[in-house]
Amino acid sequence: MALSNGASELKAGPNAQAAAGAKLSALFAGTMGPLIGLVLLCLALSLTTDTFLTVRNILNVLDQVTVLGIMAIGMTLVILIGGIDLSVGSVLALAAMVMGFVAHPDHLNLGMPAGIVTALVVAGLCGLVSGLLVTVTKLPPFIATLAMMSVARGLANMITDGSQIIGFPDWFTSLSIIRHFGFLSVTVGLMIVLAIIFAIFLNYRATGRSLYAIGGSAEVARLSGIPVKSLTNWVYAICGVLAGLAGIVLAARLDSVQPSSGFGYELDTIAAVVIGGASLSGGVGSIGGTAIGVLIIGVLRNGLNLLGVSPFIQQVVIGVVIALAVATDTWRRRAQ
Amino acid sequence: MSLDPSHTQTSHLGLFVSGLCKSYGPVQVLADASFEVRPGEVVALLGENGAGKSTVSNIIAGSTKPDAGSITWRGKPYSPASPAAAIDAGVGMIHQELKLLPDLSVAENVYVGRLPMRGGRIDRAAMNARASAQLKRLGLDVSPERKVRTLRIAAQQQVEIAKALTLNAELLIFDEPTAALGSEETELLFKQIRKLKAEGMSFIYISHRLDEVAEIADRVVVMRDGRIVARHERADVPVRAIVEQMVGRSVERMFPPLSEPGSETLLEVENLSSPERSFQNVSFSVRTGEILGIAGLIGAGRTELVRAIAGADPISSGSVRVAGKPVHLTGPAAAIKAGVVLVPEDRKAQGVVLDQTIGENLAIGNFDHVAPNGWVFPKAVQKFAEAGIGRLGVKGRPNQAISKLSGGNQQKVIIAKWISRPPKVFILDEPTRGIDVGARAAIYDVIAELARSGMAVVVVSSDLEEVLGLSHRVLVLSRGRQRGILDRSEASNVAVMELATS
Numbered sequence: 001m002a003l004s005n006g007a008s009e010l011k012a013g014p015n016a017q018a019a020a021g022a023k024l025s026a027l028f029a030g031t032m033g034p035l036i037g038l039v040l041l042c043l044a045l046s047l048t049t050d051t052f053l054t055v056r057n058i059l060n061v062l063d064q065v066t067v068l069g070i071m072a073i074g075m076t077l078v079i080l081i082g083g084i085d086l087s088v089g090s091v092l093a094l095a096a097m098v099m100g101f102v103a104h105p106d107h108l109n110l111g112m113p114a115g116i117v118t119a120l121v122v123a124g125l126c127g128l129v130s131g132l133l134v135t136v137t138k139l140p141p142f143i144a145t146l147a148m149m150s151v152a153r154g155l156a157n158m159i160t161d162g163s164q165i166i167g168f169p170d171w172f173t174s175l176s177i178i179r180h181f182g183f184l185s186v187t188v189g190l191m192i193v194l195a196i197i198f199a200i201f202l203n204y205r206a207t208g209r210s211l212y213a214i215g216g217s218a219e220v221a222r223l224s225g226i227p228v229k230s231l232t233n234w235v236y237a238i239c240g241v242l243a244g245l246a247g248i249v250l251a252a253r254l255d256s257v258q259p260s261s262g263f264g265y266e267l268d269t270i271a272a273v274v275i276g277g278a279s280l281s282g283g284v285g286s287i288g289g290t291a292i293g294v295l296i297i298g299v300l301r302n303g304l305n306l307l308g309v310s311p312f313i314q315q316v317v318i319g320v321v322i323a324l325a326v327a328t329d330t331w332r333r334r335a336q
Numbered sequence: 337m338s339l340d341p342s343h344t345q346t347s348h349l350g351l352f353v354s355g356l357c358k359s360y361g362p363v364q365v366l367a368d369a370s371f372e373v374r375p376g377e378v379v380a381l382l383g384e385n386g387a388g389k390s391t392v393s394n395i396i397a398g399s400t401k402p403d404a405g406s407i408t409w410r411g412k413p414y415s416p417a418s419p420a421a422a423i424d425a426g427v428g429m430i431h432q433e434l435k436l437l438p439d440l441s442v443a444e445n446v447y448v449g450r451l452p453m454r455g456g457r458i459d460r461a462a463m464n465a466r467a468s469a470q471l472k473r474l475g476l477d478v479s480p481e482r483k484v485r486t487l488r489i490a491a492q493q494q495v496e497i498a499k500a501l502t503l504n505a506e507l508l509i510f511d512e513p514t515a516a517l518g519s520e521e522t523e524l525l526f527k528q529i530r531k532l533k534a535e536g537m538s539f540i541y542i543s544h545r546l547d548e549v550a551e552i553a554d555r556v557v558v559m560r561d562g563r564i565v566a567r568h569e570r571a572d573v574p575v576r577a578i579v580e581q582m583v584g585r586s587v588e589r590m591f592p593p594l595s596e597p598g599s600e601t602l603l604e605v606e607n608l609s610s611p612e613r614s615f616q617n618v619s620f621s622v623r624t625g626e627i628l629g630i631a632g633l634i635g636a637g638r639t640e641l642v643r644a645i646a647g648a649d650p651i652s653s654g655s656v657r658v659a660g661k662p663v664h665l666t667g668p669a670a671a672i673k674a675g676v677v678l679v680p681e682d683r684k685a686q687g688v689v690l691d692q693t694i695g696e697n698l699a700i701g702n703f704d705h706v707a708p709n710g711w712v713f714p715k716a717v718q719k720f721a722e723a724g725i726g727r728l729g730v731k732g733r734p735n736q737a738i739s740k741l742s743g744g745n746q747q748k749v750i751i752a753k754w755i756s757r758p759p760k761v762f763i764l765d766e767p768t769r770g771i772d773v774g775a776r777a778a779i780y781d782v783i784a785e786l787a788r789s790g791m792a793v794v795v796v797s798s799d800l801e802e803v804l805g806l807s808h809r810v811l812v813l814s815r816g817r818q819r820g821i822l823d824r825s826e827a828s829n830v831a832v833m834e835l836a837t838s
Contacts, residue, residue: 206703206710213700216689223648223678223686224701224753225669283691 031277031289033328038296045303052306059179062188065298066176067092067253069191069291070246071265072272073198074127074239076290079273080202081235082215082282083141087130088243088269090152092262095123095244097156100165100257107165112172120244126152127240131233145236149266156259164258168251176252187249194242199287211235215282271318272297275325296321349410350374350538351396351507356405358391358562366391367562369405373507378529378539380549380571383559384582384772385743389542392559393509396540397429398422410506428500429509434492436484443467443480446499470498474528490521497528508532509540514548518634519837526552544773545799546575560584583774590777591805592784594824597626600659602792603676603761605645608654614640615816617654622761622792627783629807629827630796632836637816638796639681642763645794646678647671658760672701675760679750679767681796687750688738695721695734698753705756724752728782744775751782762786763794768802780806800829812836 045052071088078085096119101107103115126148133144175186202208213221214228222228246265251257276293278285300321304314351373358366366388373379381389394400396407398416407414409425416422419429436445443460444451446467452459467480476494484492493513500508514522529539529552543549549556553571557564558581566581603622609615615637622628630638643649645656647668656663656676663674671677680686688697698721699706706712706720721734728748732741738749747767754762764783768776783806787793797803803810810827812819812835819835 204712206707206712209696209699209703209707209712212692212696213689216692217685219686220689221700223646223668223680225667225672226700227667227669283689 031286031292033332034276034289034292034296034325037325038292038299041296041299041303045299045306049303049306052303055183057302057306059183059188061295061298061302063176063185063253064302065294066187066191067246067250068265068268068272068297069294070194070249071243071269072276072290072294073194073287074242075269075273076276076278076285076287077198077202077211077235078141078239079270079278079280080211080215080282080285081232082218083134083232083236084145084270084280085127085130085236085239085243086142086145086266087126087148087152088239088246089262089265090149090156091123091126091240091243092247092250092265093257093259094126094152094156094247095119096247096251096257096261097159097165097259098122099248099251100168101159103168104165107160112169116248119248120241123244123247124237124241127243128233128237130240131236134236135229135232153259160259162259164256166256168255173252173255176249187252190245190249195287195291202287207231212283215284217283268297271322275322277329293325296325348374350377351414352408353392353396354406354408356392356395356402356407358395358400358402365562366395366402369559369562369564371557371564371567373538373540375506375538376533376536377554378533378541378552380541380543380553380556381559382543382546382549382556382578382582384774385770386561386772387559387582388562389559390511391562393429393511393540393542396422396507397427397509423503423505426504426506427509428503428505428507430493430496430500430511430513432512432515434489434496436492436495438485439483441481441483442471442478442487442495445484445495446470446480446502448499466502467498470501471495473501474498475524489516490518490524493517493525494528501532505537507538507540509542511542512544513541514543514545516634519833520633522548546578547801549578550575558582579773583772590780592781594627594784594806594808595625595788597787597808598624598790600624602659603645603794604655604657604660606655606657608641608644608656609652610637610640610644610816611650611652612640613816615644615813615818618813618818619654620811620818620821622794624790624792625787626808627787627793627795627806629803629810630794630813631800631803631810631832632813634798635815636813636836638813639765641813642678642765642794642796643680645671645761646676646763648678648680672757672759675757677754677757677759677762679747679754679762679764681765681769683743683746683750683770688746690739692738693735694725694730694732694738694741694749697738697749698724698734701753702756720756724749724756727755728752729778742775743771744778747771747779748782751786755786758789759791761792761794763796765796766798767795768797768799776802800832804829804832814838 051057071092075085075088099115099119102110102118103112130145130148133139134141177185179185202211210221210226210231213226214231218228247262250261272293273285273290274280275296276285276289278289297318300318301314304317354370356366356369369388369392381392383389391400395402398419398421409427414425416425437448443464447463452462464480471478471480474494474497476491478487478491484495513525517525533539541553550572556568556571556573556578558566558578560582600623601621602624606619608618618641620628630642632638640649644651647665647670651665656665658674658676663676664670684690689700695717699717702720703712706716718734725732725734728751730745730748730752732745738746767783768779771779783793783795795803795806804827808824810822810832812822812832814836819838822831
């Protein structure tokens with residue numbers, strides 16, 4: 001055997017084809033099942049209601065999933081590295097309250113830009129603290145972010161002693177209302193752009209690929225020279241920032257902020273990521289899958305509303321869908 | 337004697353296995369396997385991975401059902417429907433990966449599933465006393481109330497044996513019992529096996545370490561490709577002969593010829609010590625093209641030492657220089673940058689990301705090559721992977737899951753990952769652990785080739801023959817201390833073991 005030369009003789013034809021195939025399958029890796037589910041769901045709703053398959057309703061669904069979608073991007077990163085973030089709902093509320101407190105005329109009145117920036121910084125710091133608790137204090141992510149969930153919720157309440165802040169400038173609320181080019185609100189656009197950026201990041205950036213390695217085996221990644229600790233801190237910080245951004249989007253949609261908002265959102269977010277084919281043990285998942293997971297939850301809620309199903313039954317249905325989605329995924333993997 | 341076992345069915349009350357067959361789909365993993373185990377005898381079952389040893393033992397231990405064939409045990413037909421049924425019949429198995437509950441006590445582990453009860457509550461006093469008696473029978477001085485997690489692997493294995501004894505096992509199947517044991521612990525295990533043997537117990541002993549088979553076994557059964565290819569009535573068969581039967585061809589040369597090392601010193605380690613004192617004041621140097629073997633018993637600090645040199649664990653004092661330049665060992669990344677790479681001890685936990693492809697595994701740690709400016713393109717990964725695969729002769733394609741590869745091919749992927757940098761110092765920790773005898777030769781060739789291409793190579797191995805056959809010089813550690821560096825000419829089994837046990 002020769003270690004030196006003769007290495008680069010590559011057969012061009014089949015390899016190029018394989019590479020193209022690999023690219024396509026990478027984009028939809030593990031998302032075929034959820035995608036089929038989404039298509040079937042849309043098909044069923046189109047047949048059973050007159051209103052589902054209208055441009056207006058589809059745009060409504062997109063509007064409704066913006067908050068969930070933005071948070072789910074951050075959660076995808078965290079789950080990819082084998083972590084979990086239970087604090088996103090609370091961080092959303094804290095960021096929204098910080099923005100309201102800094103920007104609103106009844107409080108600090110420093111203007112919207114200052115409010116938004118402060119909110120994002122605070123949210124990022126929350127995430128960073130969670131990350132440090134995991135990497136330095138060696139707390140399990142579940143515990144670290146459970147603690148942050150409580151702390152952030154408490155802080156959100158402390159800012160105004162539990163009361164809400166109402167009324168923001170028109171330009172701010174119109175970010176989620178005015179549909180540019182007839183279909184795209186700024187907030188929906190923001191979600192789409194973020195999804196594309198993070199999809200490219202995860203698929204084509206060395207750092208993004210490193211996250212998959214960390215989730216697959218943190219020790220292998222570390223021994224391969226990947227800075228596991230600092231990337232972990234970054235991932236939690238980014239998840240925090242995105243949760244904060246979701247809080248700002250929610251404020252624009254509601255024209256108000258309240259410390260109780262985002263309660264239970266962490267579970268919806270985790271559900272969307274998992275329905276999208278990510279593995280809670282890390283190393284498997286994609287933004288494409290998460291997008292499908294988010295849409296499945298959004299379409300399901302929307303469709304059940306159109307069908308006049310009570311919100312209580314909706315909860316039952318969504319629970320069943322989560323179990324079904326993950327179960328079929330597990331069966332499929334075992335069959336392979 | 338060499339009578340066909342099927343004709344001697346009534347001659348004793350041991351185990352007769354005759355004509356066992358097992359297929360999974362179109363793959364026949366066991367074909368017409370027949371052998372016997374007499375009372376009070378140790379039969380070694382040898383063969384490469386996939387030869388059918390585990391299938392046979394799983395059938396005997398009740399966890400797999402055969403497609404055809406029959407077993408007679410203690411004069412009666414025996415076809416256990418489950419491991420529990422096998423245990424009831426007096427057949428136990430000690431798995432390679434111990435099946436203990438780490439957070440329960442020793443006694444609880446021994447009696448799990450059948451805890452002695454009194455008045456609806458667990459009778460702890462009786463349980464501890466009985467467990468204690470069994471441990472004493474094995475010559476083990478461990479409190480029955482101690483948590484299993486706090487015991488060394490060897491002691492945990494003893495707990496499993498004690499458990500089998502309380503189940504009144506008459507036949508024990510050992511699957512690679514010494515894989516994680518040092519030589520003293522192995523000696524203790526052998527002593528116990530001999531004692532139990534004298535009491536009339538029978539053993540089926542599966543191992544890859546052929547030297548110890550000669551020591552403990554009475555007879556040897558060799559398997560290949562699901563068939564029994566040889567039965568030896570004595571255990572002191574030449575190792576070479578057994579290996580040839582295992583791999584089905586003659587093994588002319590296990591170790592490749594070594595090339596002459598160069599004169600330039602590439603790796604200098606000076607007075608290196610670890611914070612946990614797992615090794616202290618170790619100093620050595622390795623030249624270009626030289627292979628330094630590191631030998632020692634389990635727990636001597638070999639793995640800890642090489643991990644520290646590769647930046648994986650912190651050091652408390654000392655220095656490492658590569659090609660004359662001091663290396664700040666702040667982490668694996670710094671070591672890799674300085675040209676020191678490590679093929680770690682535990683392939684599955686530290687070497688490969690099992691749910692990724694070969695290509696992705698090769699790209700990890702090479703993003704500086706594969707992804708200039710940080711952009712990773714599948715085509716570049718593919719090309720990089722194909723180069724690595726071609727260079728080491730890995731049997732696989734870049735987009736194939738690495739979990740589908742054999743151990744030997746996975747190990748080649750890990751080596752290929754680093755080879756293109758190229759590194760200056762290549763450290764391999766237990767490079768052939770869990771790899772088939774036939775595939776080991778290929779790994780040895782690769783290691784010799786690394787040295788020939790001018791790298792300084794460090795090889796850690798528990799397999800003494802491997803260290804001796806591969807190394808220009810052998811450094812011997814014992815209890816964290818460097819006991820000496822032997823030249824190839826003076827390094828013998830005896831010389832190394834003398835230092836290692838000092």
